[in-house]
Amino acid sequence: MAVFRPAIASACDVALLLSVDVSGSIDRGEYRLQVQGIADALRDPEVADALLLGQVALSVVQWSGTAQHTQVLPWRRMLAPKDTNDFAIRAERLARAYSGSDTAVGEAIAYSAGQFAAVSDCRRKVIDISGDGPQNAGFPLAPERGAAERAGIEINAIAIEDVGRANPITEFYRRFVITRNGFVITARGLSDYPRAIRAKILREIAKPLG
Template sequence: MLRCLALALCLAHPARACETALLLAIDISGSIDAGEYALQVEGLADALDDPEVAEVLQRGQVALAAVQWSGVGRQALVLPWRRMLSGAEISRFAQAARSLPRAFTASDTAVGEAIGFSLAQFEAVADCKRRVIDISGDGPENAGYTVGRARSAAQAAGVEINAIAIEDMGPSAPITAFYSRLVVTRGGFVMTARGLQDYPQAIRAKILRELEKPAS
């Protein structure tokens, strides 16, 4: 009886389905020093606090989670799934991201294991229409060597993988090429950050590209 006081009221405020489950997979391998780690978590938090990003997260009732990853067997769900149902919820997630402790130090770069671990997290958000892994990294796979199988598993499960490649300063782009060829799924994309100083702008642009839809 108390579920809905009036049919008109129920129809005026229909439940909104989750459009996208977006998992942020953050590289914390040994090549990421303390200052660079701080740039990543601060950059992520700043992106989430951005009004345009917050608006698209809330509009799509996006579910967000974050994983930190490095070597073989070193992956951790550091921010469990939360639904971005309000500006306050987005602010709480951003604040939690800003104060995240580092889960691992001095380890290798097991990209395939990071993807496999991330795939397993989507069971908790099965109602979301799209599932996206947003992985960032500053080096190619040098441990585990499972990236090909992991990408195939993601494609078979209908999970998209997009990436931010964190490159050294200069014209070369070996990390971008690695993620483009071997990591992102069909239709996915790679954004390049020239050093971690570029990471905050890259993660903002990447989230907007993943979530914004062209006007119909």
């Protein structure tokens, strides 16, 4: 196995903020699937290697309705295997910040975008937002997406759909949430979230070797 010895902590390739929906449509079991999915993704050898190679900075935000958004895990640079393992442990032990409330996606984006001042030296800044419903509270989405894009922040999404053929949440995130160079990955129900978050993180941080 390769041994990663980053020369300096400032050589950060990506600042990746995982912005997690904990609104009223997410029940207790579904919440556990999300945080466990994040932890399992970080323990995946391919993901862990990519995090270390890019000296990625990670943070987690939980969000719900109006004025309900909290940075539950502060920024941490992935400089050694211990960092990825510790972050995974903390992610799977996360208490839920909110429950039983609305879905204020615009406010989630605005709050998430404001967290990047602490990692201004990272080359790319990415909000990785997940949710299972369209906006039904808070201020308008378009200005917040536009402000994030002008600040050089990329927004990608995991759309959590009901099992079936329709994709209304995927289309909502594609049309109204992601930035021009962003992408959406669809999770077919919360049970598909662990696969989706692994695929999404790899797409965001992996870079060719050689």
